[in-house]
Amino acid sequence: MILSSPERLAFQQDPCLPGHPDPYPIYATLREENPVQWCEGPGLWVVLGHPECQAHMRDDRCSRQDHLDKLIQRFGDERIFQRQKGDLPFMDDKVHGRVRHHVMAAFRSIDLEALDQFCIEFLRQRLEGVQTGEWIDLMPLLANPLPVVVTGHLMGVPGEQQGQVLEHVGGFVRARGLTQTEATASGGDAAMDVYRRFFVPLLQERRRQPGDDVLSRLIGTPQDAIELSDEQLLLIVSSNFYSASIYTVPLLISNAALQLAREPALLQRLKQEPSLLNSCVEELLRFDPPAQALNVSAVRETIELGSCRIPAGDSVTALVGAANRDPRVFVEPNRFLLDRQPNPHLSFAPGVHQCLGLHLARLELRAVLRAWVERFERLEVDEARSKRLVGDRFRGFERLMIRFS
Ligand code: HEM
Numbered sequence: 001m002i003l004s005s006p007e008r009l010a011f012q013q014d015p016c017l018p019g020h021p022d023p024y025p026i027y028a029t030l031r032e033e034n035p036v037q038w039c040e041g042p043g044l045w046v047v048l049g050h051p052e053c054q055a056h057m058r059d060d061r062c063s064r065q066d067h068l069d070k071l072i073q074r075f076g077d078e079r080i081f082q083r084q085k086g087d088l089p090f091m092d093d094k095v096h097g098r099v100r101h102h103v104m105a106a107f108r109s110i111d112l113e114a115l116d117q118f119c120i121e122f123l124r125q126r127l128e129g130v131q132t133g134e135w136i137d138l139m140p141l142l143a144n145p146l147p148v149v150v151t152g153h154l155m156g157v158p159g160e161q162q163g164q165v166l167e168h169v170g171g172f173v174r175a176r177g178l179t180q181t182e183a184t185a186s187g188g189d190a191a192m193d194v195y196r197r198f199f200v201p202l203l204q205e206r207r208r209q210p211g212d213d214v215l216s217r218l219i220g221t222p223q224d225a226i227e228l229s230d231e232q233l234l235l236i237v238s239s240n241f242y243s244a245s246i247y248t249v250p251l252l253i254s255n256a257a258l259q260l261a262r263e264p265a266l267l268q269r270l271k272q273e274p275s276l277l278n279s280c281v282e283e284l285l286r287f288d289p290p291a292q293a294l295n296v297s298a299v300r301e302t303i304e305l306g307s308c309r310i311p312a313g314d315s316v317t318a319l320v321g322a323a324n325r326d327p328r329v330f331v332e333p334n335r336f337l338l339d340r341q342p343n344p345h346l347s348f349a350p351g352v353h354q355c356l357g358l359h360l361a362r363l364e365l366r367a368v369l370r371a372w373v374e375r376f377e378r379l380e381v382d383e384a385r386s387k388r389l390v391g392d393r394f395r396g397f398e399r400l401m402i403r404f405s
Helices: 006-014 022-031 050-057 064-075 081-084 093-108 112-128 138-143 145-157 159-174 183-206 216-220 231-244 248-262 263-272 276-289 358-376
Strands: 036-039 046-049 297-299 304-305 307-312 313-316 379-388 395-404
Touching: 006 022, 006 036, 036 307, 046 050, 050 263, 050 304, 050 307, 050 313, 064 081, 064 183, 064 297, 064 395, 081 183, 081 231, 093 145, 093 231, 112 138, 112 145, 112 358, 138 248, 138 297, 138 395, 145 159, 145 216, 145 248, 159 231, 183 231, 216 231, 231 248, 248 263, 248 276, 248 358, 248 379, 248 395, 263 276, 263 358, 263 379, 304 313
Parallel strands: 046 313
Antiparallel strands: 036 046, 297 313, 304 307, 379 395
């Protein structure tokens, strides 16, 4: 594909091409030109190739804290960026390892089988009243509420109390996008204030009265090797549990619905071979991932990546949405292959900051697919009446009009 100047300019301004119906041919052309590209708009290096992304994700010369320092210098130290220094995706080295170990133990304590049953029951209720042949917005029907009730269930927080948190998640997430402005920084500050008002009393209450929930496990016991302050816990809960799931999972479900609508044979094949559900989940994650790019790092020393020399202090991100279609790794990368094996997609960032919620995300998507496969013959999408999210490095829908038959 030959890129037009507006396409090159759009990529230069925002490499995730927010809201674009199909960024993948554009990524492919640029990746062929050079798997590592400089992007003038956000002022950072963008890695589009699979091997180059893998190398970047495992490179301990890349520092999240150093990139935050650049933002703190630019926006001042009373902003969200200063607070993000204590958040897992922005930590480096040993400090990151210690906190990650503790948070991972809380994730491991989750009974995935029981959670699966919880999702099945929730989806049964949501789909009960749905009439076949009726156009309906998938997002409020089940894509948005599913991760909210799952997170609330794990944390022991009633769903109806979470309204304000949900309203601000976009502001929180955008303050960790590739491009930062005064507006995104202010949105992040406002979200942090709301989160603080909501979560700190909850944390204090749970400290007094621990329960059998993930929040109590995160607070821990005096026997734990680590003791976290309310400030640290606030970040873990609001970022690593809430925002990480309630923003990404709905987008993943919406992208999955679109793919099933575009290729009706997929649903039919899943009906005949339900054992393909797991590989379908992986292929959906590869084909159109909700998180197109990773959080940004800055390099501590000059490094070589692909054929590029990245000078010390420069910032870098991995565009995993592009890497997932690299023909050096995937045969027929632009085809959706239900039984693709192996499928080494990078959508959960395998490396130092690998997603800790990957089991939950897979479980939720699988539960949704299973519910559709069991109940319906066909799923259609009305793209003209739907609305794509224009949300920096994330991809999916805000409104997705669907119809089951
Ligand atoms: C479709 C769903 C999801 C996708 C595509 C996804 C993707 C990612 C990616 C790409 C990263 C790496 C971020 C970076 O290094 O820049 C990440 C990190 C993380 N994710 Fe997820 N995620 C999803 C769902 C979840 C869920 C449901 C949770 C928790 C409930 C979660 C918790 C985390 C945590 C805690 C990290 C930080 C790990 C660290 O820095 O050590 N994610 N996720």
